[in-house]
Amino acid sequence: xxxxxILGAGTSGTMMSNHLVSKLPKKDxxxxxxxxxxxxxxxxxxxxxxxxxxxxxxVKKKGKKFIPKHVNYIQEKIELIVPENNQVKLESxxxxxxxxxxxxxxxxxxxxxxxxxxxxxxxxxxxDFYTYEGAKALRNKLRDWKGGKLVVHITEMPIKCPxxxxxxxxxxxxxxxxxxxxxxxxxxxxxxxxxxxxxxxATEALHYLLEEKNIKExxxxxxxxxxxxxxxxxxxxxxxxxxxxxxxxxxxxxxxxIERSGMGDDLNFVPTHKATLQTxxxxxxxxxxxxxxxxxxxxxxxxHFEAEILTENILRFIEGEPLKEEFDGHANCFIETGNxxxxxxxxxYTHEPVExxxxxxxxxxxxxxxxxxxxxMGKMAFRWIYWNMLIKGIHIPFVSATMSEKGKEFEKTx
Amino acid sequence: MKKFxxxxxxxxxxxxxxxxxxQWNKDIGxxxxxxxxxxxxxxxxxxxxxxxxxxxxxEPLSIRGIKKSGVINIKEFYALFPAGPLKKxxxxxGIPKPKSCI
Ligand SMILES: Cc1cc2nc3c(=O)[nH]c(=O)nc-3n(C[C@H](O)[C@H](O)[C@H](O)COP(=O)(O)OP(=O)(O)OC[C@H]3O[C@@H](n4cnc5c(N)ncnc54)[C@H](O)[C@@H]3O)c2cc1C
Numbered sequence: 001x002x003x004x005x006i007l008g009a010g011t012s013g014t015m016m017s018n019h020l021v022s023k024l025p026k027k028d029x030x031x032x033x034x035x036x037x038x039x040x041x042x043x044x045x046x047x048x049x050x051x052x053x054x055x056x057x058x059v060k061k062k063g064k065k066f067i068p069k070h071v072n073y074i075q076e077k078i079e080l081i082v083p084e085n086n087q088v089k090l091e092s093x094x095x096x097x098x099x100x101x102x103x104x105x106x107x108x109x110x111x112x113x114x115x116x117x118x119x120x121x122x123x124x125x126x127x128d129f130y131t132y133e134g135a136k137a138l139r140n141k142l143r144d145w146k147g148g149k150l151v152v153h154i155t156e157m158p159i160k161c162p163x164x165x166x167x168x169x170x171x172x173x174x175x176x177x178x179x180x181x182x183x184x185x186x187x188x189x190x191x192x193x194x195x196x197x198x199x200x201x202a203t204e205a206l207h208y209l210l211e212e213k214n215i216k217e218x219x220x221x222x223x224x225x226x227x228x229x230x231x232x233x234x235x236x237x238x239x240x241x242x243x244x245x246x247x248x249x250x251x252x253x254x255x256x257x258i259e260r261s262g263m264g265d266d267l268n269f270v271p272t273h274k275a276t277l278q279t280x281x282x283x284x285x286x287x288x289x290x291x292x293x294x295x296x297x298x299x300x301x302x303x304h305f306e307a308e309i310l311t312e313n314i315l316r317f318i319e320g321e322p323l324k325e326e327f328d329g330h331a332n333c334f335i336e337t338g339n340x341x342x343x344x345x346x347x348x349y350t351h352e353p354v355e356x357x358x359x360x361x362x363x364x365x366x367x368x369x370x371x372x373x374x375x376x377m378g379k380m381a382f383r384w385i386y387w388n389m390l391i392k393g394i395h396i397p398f399v400s401a402t403m404s405e406k407g408k409e410f411e412k413t414x
Numbered sequence: 415m416k417k418f419x420x421x422x423x424x425x426x427x428x429x430x431x432x433x434x435x436x437q438w439n440k441d442i443g444x445x446x447x448x449x450x451x452x453x454x455x456x457x458x459x460x461x462x463x464x465x466x467x468x469x470x471x472x473e474p475l476s477i478r479g480i481k482k483s484g485v486i487n488i489k490e491f492y493a494l495f496p497a498g499p500l501k502k503x504x505x506x507x508g509i510p511k512p513k514s515c516i
Contacts, residue, residue, distance in 0.1 A: 156478060192477070194501070220498050222477050224488070236477070236492045266478060295474075 002029050004314075005088055005098040007078055007257075009035035011043075011391055012289030012303040013104035014066045018393030019311040021068040024318075032072040032096060034088075035063060041132055042386055044300065047164055047336070049135040050142055051175045058383065060132065066391050078105070081261040083282045100284050100314060103270055105257060107160055107290040107298060109134075111250040114155055116226035118250075126226060126246045129168060130160070138247065142175070147184030148244030153233065154191050155223055158267075159252045160290050160298035165189070166196055166206070167336040168247060173213040174338035188216040190233070190241055195219055202345060209337055209371075252298070254291055269293035274349070275325035277310045284317070286310060295349065296329035304390055305330045305402070328402050334379035342375035348402075420445045431504070431511050435469070438508030447506045450495075454506075458494055460485055465507045475500060475512045 004020065006013045017033045024031065045059035067073045077091040081101070088096045109130050111118035117126060127141065128134035152169045159165075169189045176182040189196060189210065195203040196210060196217060210217055221235045232242045254268030263270055263281070271280040272292040279285045288310050289303040296302050306327055313323045329349030334342045388394075417426045420441040425433045430446075432438055443462065447454045464485045468475055477500065480491050495502040500512050 156476070194498075220501075222488075236488045237497060266482065 002099040003097055004029055004031050004100045004102070005096055006031070006033040006102045006104055007081070007088065008104035008106055008289075008291070009033050009040065009063050009067060009073070010104065010106050010289070011300045011386075012106070012291075012307065013102070014040065014063070014391040015303065015307040015393050016102055016104060016288065016310065017067055017071045018391070019307055020314065021070050023311060023315060026070060030072060031070070032074060033067060034074045034076060034078055034090070034096075036075070036077040038063060038075060039132075040066060040391075042383060043130075044161070044386070045383060046129050046132065046135040047167055047171070049132075050129055050138040050168075051171050052139060052143070053171075054383075056132075056136060059135075061387065066387075078257050079260070081257070081263060081285075083261070083263070083285060086284070098284075100317065101282075101286070102310070102314075103258075103263075103279070103285065103287040103291050104289050105255040105291045107252045107254055107269070109250040110253045111248075113251040113253075114223055114226060116228050117155075117248065119226070119228050121226075121228040125231070125244065126228060126248065128248060128250055130164075130249055130252075141245070145245060147176075147181055149186045149188065149242055150245045150247065151188050151190055151233070151241055151243035153189075153221075153223070153241075153246060153248040154193075155248060155251050156192055158298060159249050161333070162297060163333060163335050165191075165247075165249050169215050170209065170213060170338040171336055173215065186216070187214070188218060188241060188243075190218040190221050192222050193219060206335075213338065252290075258291070265293055267293075273325075274329070275327050276313055276323040277306060277327060278313070278317075278323060286314065294327075294329065296327075297331040297333070299331055299333055300386065300390065301333055302329075302331045307393065308395075326402060330402055334375055334382065336376065336379055337371050340376050341371045341373055342379045343371045344375045344378065429505075429511065432508040435508050443506050443508065446508075450502050450506065452495060452502070452506070455494075457486070457490075458506075461491065461494065461503055462507045465503055465509065469507070469509045475504065 004024065006016055013033055013035065017031060020031055039060045040063035042059045045054045048054040049059060064073055078088060079091050080089040082089065086098050088098060109128055111122065111128065123134065123137040127138040129138050150172060152165050154165050166189065169187055172187055176185045196206055218241055221239060224234055224236050226233050231244060232240045233246065234240050254264050254270065258264035258268040258270060265271060270287040270291055270293060272287045272294055273280060274294050277286050277288055279287050288306050290298040309324065309327045316323055332344065332346040334344050336342045415426060417424050422442060424437045424442060427433055444454055464483050465475065477488060480486065481488055491499045504511055
């Protein structure tokens with residue numbers, strides 16, 4: 001009997017266990033998946049939780065429910081990977097042997113990286129919304145906040161779902177409008193990048209939204225510290241931005257497990273071949289999703305595309321065949337723009353977000369890079385798709401793992 | 415587009431970044447720095463060397479990386495290349511502007 005072990009049962013780990021259980025012969029392979037938490041969170045929902053659009057119930061479910069019966073599920077913290085011995089050690093001291101390992105431990109926020117961020121004001125006037133706890137605390141704060149300076153801030157790149165902070169700013173604008181207090185709130189978007197978006201084409205298409213919603217923008221801001229006593233953030237060039245309510249996306253890092261095991265880069269992300277998803281250092285270790293160092297978006301949709309290619313490559317690896325170099329960095333994401341509208345973008349390693357329609361060329365129904373109500377419905381439907389199809393590894397009709405060039409107006413990135 | 419600098423013709427993009435690193439030399443670096451109102455010192459060149467190393471090894475550049483470079487700390491980096499130090503330093507070094515992935 002051979003062992004395939006999956007570390008992490010988030011979006012990617014759950015998807016992989018569902019894909020592989022039907023592909024690997026049960027008499028030869030035992031599949032084990034390990035996660036520290038009982039709860040599987042729908043992280044895209046953390047964007048909506050602070051605004052009372054989603055309830056806490058809608059964003060969490062019992063993780064085990066989504067793991068197939070024939071997969072061995074262990075709920076425990078993973079202590080160490082010992083690649084030289086093909087072993088994984090758990091917190092309780094249990095050792096697991098593997099023939100093939102899949103790292104799917106994701107990324108999490110590291111507010112300790114910035115002086116003053118994780119201080120006495122954490123979750124009082126300084127919030128994150130990338131964790132369940134943060135999003136919920138922020139919801140409670142917003143419910144009776146009287147207004148003032150709201151600063152939406154990104155600490156450093158890369159972060160998962162890079163558009164989420166911008167969406168947060170848009171949704172905040174609608175939220176305060178609906179509460180009849182938009183005039184009491186000043187919204188500023190602060191980013192280390194040169195613009196609100198990282199791809200020039202999208203920056204162009206999105207900029208009007210900031211103006212329309214009266215959101216101020218501070219760019220090229222590399223934060224040095226949070227001065228929580230005087231309510232301001234300060235960058236290395238000594239630029240200061242004052243806040244009454246700071247909503248920040250702290251540094252995103254891979255799990256400390258990766259660092260302990262000596263397998264990560266500066267941010268604990270695992271060096272991975274960008275087209276095959278095999279790790280650079282060990283041929284029987286693969287990585288998927290947010291845990292990798294791929295130059296692709298860290299998003300559930302990307303993990304979904306990766307999962308199809310990784311499944312194929314694991315089968316090839318077992319057969320001793322060459323791996324398929326197929327992953328192209330394909331990402332598509334809905335961007336909530338507030339007031340019940342959203343836009344959809346689609347891009348990969350080499351192509352910038354494009355204008356056109358998706359998934360049917362020229363017809364849609366979803367509009368790339370254009371705001372529409374259908375896109376918003378798409379984003380809302382994504383929650384249903386996530387729980388019922390995506391993590392169960394069910395193929396989503398009409399959406400392919402590599403990017404289709406049909407129906408899109410292209411411009412190559414340089 | 416073409417640009418004439420330090421008695422040489424180079425190819426640059428619309429933001430002024432060299433599109434072909436093989437065209438770069440120290441004189442060009444010096445002239446590009448002057449256009450940014452930067453007078454190059456030994457410390458500046460040390461940083462440029464570090465940036466070239468990273469570029470040749472295909473390692474991404476970041477402010478965090480500078481902190482760990484052992485060459486310079488972030489405050490000094492801002493002092494040498496004021497306002498947008500990574501953008502200015504890469505322009506002078508003749509390599510593409512760092513793009514953080516999306
Ligand atoms: C606010 C927000 C909005 C988002 N919006 C979108 C969106 O609209 N569309 C989209 O596609 N994506 C979105 N995302 C991103 C998406 O949620 C992630 O990219 C996706 O969940 C990544 O899946 P993953 O399996 O790689 O990591 P995760 O789902 O984070 O799973 C990692 C798992 O590993 C476990 N783990 C880690 N270390 C250990 C250890 N040492 N021991 C045991 N277990 C461990 C964790 O408990 C976790 O369950 C959003 C994310 C956030 C935060």
